[in-house]
Every structure is written in structure tokens, then in C-alpha cells.
Amino acid sequence: EVQLVESGGGLVQPGGSLRLSCVASGFTFNTHAMSWVRQAPGKGLEWVSVISGSGGDTFHTGSVKGRFTISRDNSKNTLYLQMNGLRAADTAVYYCVKGRGAWLYLFDYWGPGTLVSVSS
Amino acid sequence: EIVLTQSPGTLSLSPGERATLTCRASESVSSRYLAWYQQRPGQAPRLLIFGSSSRAAGIPDRFSGSGSGTDFTLTISRLEPEDFAVYYCQQYGSSPVFGQGTKVEIK
Numbered sequence: 001e002v003q004l005v006e007s008g009g010g011l012v013q014p015g016g017s018l019r020l021s022c023v024a025s026g027f028t029f030n031t032h033a034m035s036w037v038r039q040a041p042g043k044g045l046e047w048v049s050v051i052s053g054s055g056g057d058t059f060h061t062g063s064v065k066g067r068f069t070i071s072r073d074n075s076k077n078t079l080y081l082q083m084n085g086l087r088a089a090d091t092a093v094y095y096c097v098k099g100r101g102a103w104l105y106l107f108d109y110w111g112p113g114t115l116v117s118v119s120s
Numbered sequence: 121e122i123v124l125t126q127s128p129g130t131l132s133l134s135p136g137e138r139a140t141l142t143c144r145a146s147e148s149v150s151s152r153y154l155a156w157y158q159q160r161p162g163q164a165p166r167l168l169i170f171g172s173s174s175r176a177a178g179i180p181d182r183f184s185g186s187g188s189g190t191d192f193t194l195t196i197s198r199l200e201p202e203d204f205a206v207y208y209c210q211q212y213g214s215s216p217v218f219g220q221g222t223k224v225e226i227k
């Protein structure tokens with residue numbers, strides 16, 4: 001059974017940093033792209049970042065470029081999102097999501113999410 | 121960037137009724153790259169349909185998808201109580217984008 005479990009969310013002041021983690025199990029982690037998708041309170045879904053199975057390729061949505069970094073440790077089956085320079089607009093539930101097959105952006109399993117709140 | 125517009129914003133129906141949800145793209149999308157997700161209250165989204173018409177694993181056959189070009193449809197043939205949720209379409213060919221969602225609520 002595929003499981004994705006996020007951690008690391010919390011309350012942070014504007015300009016602060018957080019690192020999210022996602023531990024994966026139930027599939028061959030290093031053969032699947034992984035992404036972070038976020039959802040602001042009461043809003044829709046927004047893709048944030050993706051990393052290839054090997055970790056060699058990463059992409060971020062424009063609003064987080066230069067502030068967020070996605071990475072993975074395939075020896076630990078763990079995905080990360082380093083978030084710096086946080087803004088109020090980054091407040092959201094962040095979901096760790098698994099890419100289906102060879103697709104970068106088709107998401108077949110989602111974690112329960114971790115809430116990031118940016119406020120003074 | 122492609123924009124996906126879903127309609128209606130809210131659909132009020134009774135259990136057993138048929139639901140038809142629409143997703144319109146600002147430019148042509150390959151039908152291979154169109155997906156639908158369901159999000160129940162308080163839960164993470166789950167993949168329902170990919171490739172515009174293929175059901176994901178474990179999805180009941182009352183869910184079906186169709187469409188091509190700029191117009192795509194998700195149909196739920198007979199609504200079950202657990203189907204009342206928010207549905208999102210997504211383009212996943214490149215620069216992934218989601219529609220704003222359609223809420224299916226109990227009438």
C-alpha cells in the first residue's frame with residue numbers, strides 16, 4: 001500500500017523558513033517523480049515543485065522560484081521542500097504527491113497534507 | 121499558460137441523479153493530458169480519471185470522462201452519498217494547472 005506522510009508544517013513569521021519532509025512507502029521511490037502541491041485555505045489546488053526520480057531534474061512554479069528548493073533522499077525514501085523567504089501568500093496545506101508511471105505531473109497518490117501558516 | 125475554467129461552480133443534485141461537470145481550456149489540450157480529481161471534505165484529493173477517459177485504479181465505473189480539444193466532461197452516472205465533493209480538472213502535459221473546482225452538493 002502506497003503511503004505518503006508529510007511533516008514539518010507550522011506557524012512561521014513572514015521572511016522565515018521551514019523545511020517540509022515526506023516519507024514514502026509501498027512503492028519503488030527512486031523510479032517516480034514526486035511533487036508538492038498546495039491548497040490555500042478555502043481555495044483550489046496549485047502545483048508548487050517537482051523532482052525527477054533520480055533527483056537530477058527539478059522545476060518550480062514561478063511564484064516560488066528562488067525561494068523554495070525541492071530535493072529527495074532516495075536512500076531514505078524521503079522528499080523535502082525547503083521554503084525560505086516565506087510570505088503570507090504561501091499559507092496553505094502542502095501535499096506530497098507521487099507521479100504516476102513516467103509522468104511528472106500526473107498525481108496518483110497524495111499524502112494527508114501539512115499546514116504551513118505564515119503570519120506575524 | 122493554459123487556463124482551465126470549470127463549470128458550474130456549484131452543482132446541487134440529489135443522490136441517484138446524474139452529474140455533468142465541464143472543464144474548458146483556454147487553448148487546445150491533448151486529451152492524453154487531462155485528468156480529474158475528487159476532494160472530499162477534510163481529505164486530500166484523489167485521482168479519478170487520466171488521459172481524459174481512463175479510470176484510475178479502484179474508481180467505480182459510474183465515473184466517466186470524455187472530451188477533446190478545449191472541452192472536457194466528467195460524468196457521474198448515479199450520485200452516491202460519498203460522491204458529494206469538490207472536483208478538479210488538471211492539465212498535466214507541461215506547466216501543470218488545475219481548474220478552480222466544481223462543488224457537487226446535496227440538494
